[in-house]
Amino acid sequence: MNKLTLKTEGDTHILVTRNFAAPPEAVYRAHTDPKLIQQWLLGPEGWSMPVCICEARPGGKFRYEWTHPKKGSFYITGEFLELVPSSKIVHVERMHLPDPTPENHVETRFDRDGSGTRMTMRMTLPDSKTRAAMLATGMEGGMEDSYARLDRMI
């Protein structure tokens, strides 16, 4: 029932769905209230989010900083393009490693499903041209670190 599905769509999108027992109002709030975001948007074990700034309004900015006792820290910044309370969030975001990665475009929908919520998140991967530009950014660290950082690209 609550199982997550993840599939690719076309050659640029990843589609994720997940059901929650709580109504859309609550799930939306958990995605936009910094105090709530800090409690769950943490990725793999061991990471915490000491800084969480989230201006949940169209044009508003957000900044999430994660830290790990051994793996270091990194952050993402982004802007909200569209916000429909309890229903939809459209934003762009980029990781800073510390050089910024190309932008990811993410659309998240919350639809009422019985007494709960069905969430649909559509991620648009950066195109090959912008990715090629990443070649010049000189990312450092081992593959594991890179993958850990990629965890955050949602």
Place this chain on the structure above:
Amino acid sequence: MLTIRVYLYNILLMSSALKLDAAFSAIADPTRRAILARLAQGEATVTELAKPFEMTQPAISQHLRILEAAGLIARRVDGSRRPRRLAKEGIEGIDKWLAMLRKALEKNYNRLDLVLTAMEASTKGEKR
């Protein structure tokens, strides 16, 4: 069906992480990226690759040599044909990336379930 975009992304991360200069410079060239994009749709011979790029076969062969040396493509023998395809490791990299993304999301949303339960409990507490 997975894409050249994720494939390139993985090459990019792996080559920089492992300091694979060959892979790094191999995909810095737009023609070679286009060749990889074509091979993402299925294997192709030098002749088949040369057509859409309006390049001579020796020119395409040169690009293929660089891609092969970087470990990004492989060839098989089929009679007199030598069709090229994307290297297996890169494809596995895509699967690994998606599996990792799924795992991170699952952990996030399992935590969110708990947050939502706590939110509901505190709302009920306030009403009481």
